[in-house]
Amino acid sequence: MIQNIINQNAYTALDQEEYQRRYDSLVERFDTTKADLELTTEQIKDKITRHRNLEIFLGELKNQGNLITKFDPLLWNSLVDYATVFEKQKVEINFNSGITIAVK
Template structure:
């Protein structure tokens, strides 16, 4: 089972940590986390509702889709007009290039918006899984649980003296 969420804080004199030490650190940090379970869940849900809301971004995405569709129609109209009517090719090229530049700018904004929406939706899913896992568990854990690790841990930072800090999906950091 890979423990892929581990960061080493100091590149020089990197300590050797075993999988068992990482598992023990997670169990310890999780057990400290559940002491404040209700508050942690409430905060994670607030973060999810506030920071992961994509309503305005979805509106911006729709607006950009409409803008790009209009620009595509304008480019196609420009090309069709050039094919039907003899015109100054330098003037046509200038108009065509202007429309394509506007489309490219709208497409760049659209791609950025889609990427932000995707990142917020992914964060929302991680926070939802995090709060669900917390709700479903009662009390402390005695042994390492791989599925719990997978939905709870953002990463673990290992310091120079093997001290470990677990960063949970909600951003909570706990020294193990």
Template sequence: MQTGSESELEAEINIAAELIEDCINENAHVALDQTEYQKRYDALVARFDKAKGRQTEVTDLIAERKARKHQIESYLKELRSREPLTEFRETDWLAMVDYITVHSKDDIRVTFKDGTEIKA
């Protein structure tokens, strides 16, 4: 599964879990070639693990984006509460700038706390 929403991933996990359960039940009630059964079972578990891993990635990404959203909202709230800039004030600089990266004397970049980057 390359992409997918949370509900699609949840559905894939549930389907894989049901297929694993069906596979186990079939093996318990019907004489099956155990080598073939193990291959089928392993493939289903791999499918389940892949979907579960992707769900974890998506959940982490959502949490990361929520945290980023909160950071940006806090930054904007702080920015709106300040007076318009008419002169350099160190407190404003520290409130807005996260870090500066010097790639060369002609390529200096300022990264603001909201993630915006400009070439100075």
């Protein structure tokens, strides 16, 4: 659409103020749509990554066979994004799923 209006202005005598208003409107619309596309693409990538991580985690759980009775670093790393230790025995655990819990 932007290219069409540029071509029309190049071959036809147009009111330049009207042309500029239409051109600016189309460019603004394009920029907004492009930003929306980039945001949506990032959200899709994030969901794909989270889905893969969840599949890995579920596979590890299935391979366990029994209840977990001792610390498993591979299982821990597939579950936890990071843990923060605060003063006064407070720990906050951030899971890969986006859930955060505080343990006192």
